[in-house]
Amino acid sequence: MRYFVPLLSLSITLLPATGFAQNMPMRHHKQHGSESNGTVTGRVLLADGQPAEQVSVRLKGSERGTVTAADGSFALKVPAGWQSLVVSCLGCQAQEVAVEVQPGQTATLPPFTLARGEQQLQEVTVTGAKSLNQRTPSVGKMPIAPLDNPQATLTIERPVLEQQQALRLSDVLANVAGVYVMGATGGTQEEIASRGFAYTSANTFKNGVRYNNGIMPEVSSLERMEVLKGSAAILYGNVAAGGILNLVTKKPQFERGGSVGLRVGSFGFVKPQFDVYGAVGESQKVAFRLNGTWERADSYRDGVKSNRVYVNPSLLFRLSPKTDLVIEGDYLRDNRTPDFGIGTVDYQISDSRSRFLNTADATNATNQTSATATLTTRLNSTWQVRAVGAFQRYANELKSASRPTANVIKPGQSYGNWLRSLQRTQTGENYYLAQVDLTGNFRTGRIGHTLLVGADADQYNTNTLAYTTQAFDSVNILNPSRRLGQPKGTTTGYDALRYNTRTLGNTRRAGFYAQDLISLTDNVKLLAGLRWSYQETPSDVYTYPALTAPATNPATVKENRRYDNAFSPRLGLVYQPVKTTAIFASYSNSFAPQANTVTDNQGGSLPPSMIDQFEAGIKNDLFKGALSANVTAYYIVNNNQAQTIQQYLGNGLNPNYNANFPSAQELAGEVTSKGVEVDVQSRPVNGISLIAGYSYNNTAYTHSTLYVDGSRLRYNPAHTANLSLFYSFGKVFGDNVLLRGLSAGATGYYVGDRLAGRNPRLIYDAKGNPVTDTNKYLALPNYFLFDASVGYAYERFSVRFKMANLLNQLSYNLHDDNSANPIAPRTFSTTLTYKL
Structure with a gap:
């Protein structure tokens, strides 16, 4: 889809209410070779209060950095002392945050909000893409990055469904190793299984809610399909051992x-x-x-x-x-x-x-x-x-x-x-x-x-x-x-x-x-x-x-x-x-x-x-x-x-x-x-x-x-x-x-x-x-x-x-x-x- 996107290259300094900027030592950060490190954590929000995901947070003057998680949170290890973090993303002003970090300690910044940039770009096509191990399935209920989760997970996003012109759920499942159609009794449904266990209606979800899979679900409405392989009993109780499937439908947007x-x-x-x-x-x-x-x-x-x-x-x-x-x-x-x-x-x-x-x-x-x-x-x-x-x-x-x-x-x-x-x-x-x-x-x-x-x-x-x-x-x-x-x-x-x-x-x-x-x-x-x-x-x-x-x-x-x-x-x-x-x-x-x-x-x-x-x-x-x-x-x-x-x-x-x-x-x-x-x-x-x-x-x-x-x-x-x-x-x-x-x-x-x-x-x-x-x-x-x-x-x-x-x-x-x-x-x- 084509959008007019404001260019966002910001520079903001957020200071505590105590006014520590006036008392801040002139040294902004220690040499990178120091063995004394600490950690900075915080949370970045959009102007409407929503979490700001995939926003860049980096240590000023270095290549050390990270990106915010789905809930807008981040954690970055930095040298001890006064440090400046630069927060930036497309469509907002880059902001600079000053913080003092003690050796071996964690400094937590208060939540802060990104400001929209004023400069306009020409019309561009924006394609957001995350890797398989950067997409956190919502059906997991927790904001755990896939690399932190001791369980096989997989997400198939909307662009894939459009590329492949998926018509039925079986078309989407053909992208997931080990999840397959086991039968089509009566030609009225697609019976799904994984790891030798059937996905009954207890194992199939839509937007995190169980749905009766005695009918073929509509694929054209999907934003993505999420799969948690293996046991999900701790999250949903009576589910078969092979895994669970969650269909996420398209969500409202303020942009027309x-x-x-x-x-x-x-x-x-x-x-x-x-x-x-x-x-x-x-x-x-x-x-x-x-x-x-x-x-x-x-x-x-x-x-x-x-x-x-x-x-x-x-x-x-x-x-x-x-x-x-x-x-x-x-x-x-x-x-x-x-x-x-x-x-x-x-x-x-x-x-x-x-x-x-x-x-x-x-x-x-x-x-x-x-x-x-x-x-x-x-x-x-x-x-x-x-x-x-x-x-x-x-x-x-x-x-x-x-x-x-x-x-x-x-x-x-x-x-x-x-x-x-x-x-x-x-x-x-x-x-x-x-x-x-x-x-x-x-x-x-x-x-x-x-x-x-x-x-x-x-x-x-x-x-x-x-x-x-x-x-x-x-x-x-x-x-x-x-x-x-x-x-x-x-x-x-x-x-x-x-x-x-x-x-x-x-x-x-x-x-x-x-x-x-x-x-x-x-x-x-x-x-x-x-x-x-x-x-x-x-x-x-x-x-x-x-x-x-x-x-x-x-x-x-x-x-x-x-x-x-x-x-x-x-x-x-x-x-x-x-x-x-x-x-x-x-x-x-x-x-x-x-x-x-x-x-x-x-x-x-x-x-x-x-x-x-x-x-x-x-x-x-x-x-x-x-x-x-x-x-x-x-x-x-x-x-x-x-x-x-x-x-x-x-x-x-x-x-x-x-x-x-x-x-x-x-x-x-x-x-x-x-x-x-x-x-x-x-x-x-x-x-x-x-x-x-x-x-x-x-x-x-x-x-x-x-x-x-x-x-x-x-x-x-x-x-x-x-x-x-x-x-x-x-x-x-x-x-x-x-x-x-x-x-x-x-x-x-x-x-x-x-x-x-x-x-x-x-x-x-x-x-x-x-x-x-x-x-x-x-x-x-x-x-x-x-x-x-x-x-x-x-x-x-x-x-x-x-x-x-x-x-x-x-x-x-x-x-x-x-x-x-x-x-x-x-x-x-x-x-x-x-x-x-």
């Missing part, structure tokens, strides 16, 4: 601007979108942003269509120089044809991209509405309070054939015949959240602290109505046009299905947590914290009599009650041999409460499974921050996983088996996930930007009475790799106004060895003899996606052309052995944008 655009592509894809922002009227206190889109498309899948509408309004209120309130919401309506893929026969896939097995009138209609209020107030230069209140409404109605399974597998005329059944569900969910965090930066003697203390509470109210599943007709999976008729007693359609069960849930959770980043020395830091979580999961299941109306025969009800609590510790150590390198190691754990229906062999509740995680790695900023390269190794073990108690083992009757509770479970399983991840990112340098990554993962049963030791868990690729390279020709064509807006790039994404199907079980008869299991693995083809893009920008107009999956690779995302969804073929799209 925006854009309108249109994207068109293969298979009838049309997507107009808009984004406007600015101050409300001439206000200096209230700003707004409104963006949205409409989308419709056919598909490479026969009979599949989709349309969606999305709106994302937000307001920023500057309540005082130290207090901000952001109110934001969004609405997404997504209607599409449910699509469980091409099916399999006897754990075999018969390749096809277009074969469609659902009924012509199948529908999946989803509405999702959210509202979030975030209040941030800076109490003083040390402490800040952040409070969040949020509400989300999720409503879905599904009318679809069941997942395709062939019940005849012998070769012959009936090979692939399938008795197709219909299903129908209605789901409503209200989600509420309240959260408050207190953060502070302070010192106790020579030890620095970045402290987080917080509490949160949330609640899910759910209402799920399931209709009876009934046979409808018979078709052949391999030839859907060959309908085999409607057997006797089959239903006539979705409207003929009757109520089966209604489940009312009211999950309530609360947590209290504290975490402290302790700077023992300038290059050794310790992160320690603890969380206590409490969770109630009551549910009432109403079962309606078969083939009767609810009004004439009331449902029977079964009440389920479950109460859990758990402690989640975290301990990490960081060593920085140089300022641009950090070596770290950490331990943390997470917990997985059991479902309400899970009982032990006496009918009681099983406690949560506890999952231990060990992580070690190295983070590097190379070439003055132009390139970041991070490597992380991890070892995650769940040594008390719940698994079904088998009636017989290899030595006969299982003493833990109770015939009165044949579905009882025990904490006897062990699953281990281990692997390594490499993330590489560059800042744009001479027009070149690079993102690359690699991950290896092995998630397997390492002890089980149900599965073979060493057998891998399904859906998790052993290897993934990604590479994105873009080049802007501005320097090459710097004197050519017509050509300097040209850019081009390519992305590659490799997904390796994966397994689907069903894990083979250990089954024994009454004498302890092994019985052949009918479950089998289903190996999925590796694939490599290659995309190419060309873009051109001239003044306010830009156009981008993308060619996706140029090699026309074919592979599948599977659920169990039946929902086999082909990946998209070669497609083309064009995006035209006008900046307001």
Whole structure:
């Protein structure tokens, strides 16, 4: 975007109220060769009271300096004595600050405000860019620089999304090593996982608030995507061990601007979108942003269509120089044809991209509405309070054939015949959240602290109505046009299905947590914290009599009650041999409460499974921050996983088996996930930007009475790799106004060895003899996606052309052995944008 930016080259002297300037000795600083040093800390603010990030603070007359953090704070080691610091940035006056520093002591300056410069520049294009290890994810709740954090983190910023023309979340995830799409059940969502663990709705966030990921989120509204790999239980309680994902939407700005655009592509894809922002009227206190889109498309899948509408309004209120309130919401309506893929026969896939097995009138209609209020107030230069209140409404109605399974597998005329059944569900969910965090930066003697203390509470109210599943007709999976008729007693359609069960849930959770980043020395830091979580999961299941109306025969009800609590510790150590390198190691754990229906062999509740995680790695900023390269190794073990108690083992009757509770479970399983991840990112340098990554993962049963030791868990690729390279020709064509807006790039994404199907079980008869299991693995083809893009920008107009999956690779995302969804073929799209 183009701006008129005031040139800021300032020179300010801030003096204490005591007037120490008159008494200040004439020597401004000691010789740099002195061994007697101290530290200066402080906080820089903008004129409106906001923290001034990435402002230069340097020792006058030397090359020694630093930049301010996200909260405007800085710390700089200087020689003892009277010193002058020069604070400068683009768009403000450079200011000179005098301070006396005692040997071995820390001098803390009072907060000071930058003054705007008066000199004007010609129109320039400003591109702000930070390295991978300079971007602090907001979902981490603490102002910890990534190099100080003993955890793998990654952020994908808006410019990358625009360069790559990301349409779905899977497009963005292709830039993150070790986070991948594990399935696409029904074609209505993208199921995400990392390190062998699924990202449920408990692991997916929008602006720091959980959201229901049963719907594909809208990518056009994103400012960035943040990933915390590994355990985040200390911050958010009940989350799976693989990590968490946070989608950060676009925020209000006081400067007026925006854009309108249109994207068109293969298979009838049309997507107009808009984004406007600015101050409300001439206000200096209230700003707004409104963006949205409409989308419709056919598909490479026969009979599949989709349309969606999305709106994302937000307001920023500057309540005082130290207090901000952001109110934001969004609405997404997504209607599409449910699509469980091409099916399999006897754990075999018969390749096809277009074969469609659902009924012509199948529908999946989803509405999702959210509202979030975030209040941030800076109490003083040390402490800040952040409070969040949020509400989300999720409503879905599904009318679809069941997942395709062939019940005849012998070769012959009936090979692939399938008795197709219909299903129908209605789901409503209200989600509420309240959260408050207190953060502070302070010192106790020579030890620095970045402290987080917080509490949160949330609640899910759910209402799920399931209709009876009934046979409808018979078709052949391999030839859907060959309908085999409607057997006797089959239903006539979705409207003929009757109520089966209604489940009312009211999950309530609360947590209290504290975490402290302790700077023992300038290059050794310790992160320690603890969380206590409490969770109630009551549910009432109403079962309606078969083939009767609810009004004439009331449902029977079964009440389920479950109460859990758990402690989640975290301990990490960081060593920085140089300022641009950090070596770290950490331990943390997470917990997985059991479902309400899970009982032990006496009918009681099983406690949560506890999952231990060990992580070690190295983070590097190379070439003055132009390139970041991070490597992380991890070892995650769940040594008390719940698994079904088998009636017989290899030595006969299982003493833990109770015939009165044949579905009882025990904490006897062990699953281990281990692997390594490499993330590489560059800042744009001479027009070149690079993102690359690699991950290896092995998630397997390492002890089980149900599965073979060493057998891998399904859906998790052993290897993934990604590479994105873009080049802007501005320097090459710097004197050519017509050509300097040209850019081009390519992305590659490799997904390796994966397994689907069903894990083979250990089954024994009454004498302890092994019985052949009918479950089998289903190996999925590796694939490599290659995309190419060309873009051109001239003044306010830009156009981008993308060619996706140029090699026309074919592979599948599977659920169990039946929902086999082909990946998209070669497609083309064009995006035209006008900046307001």
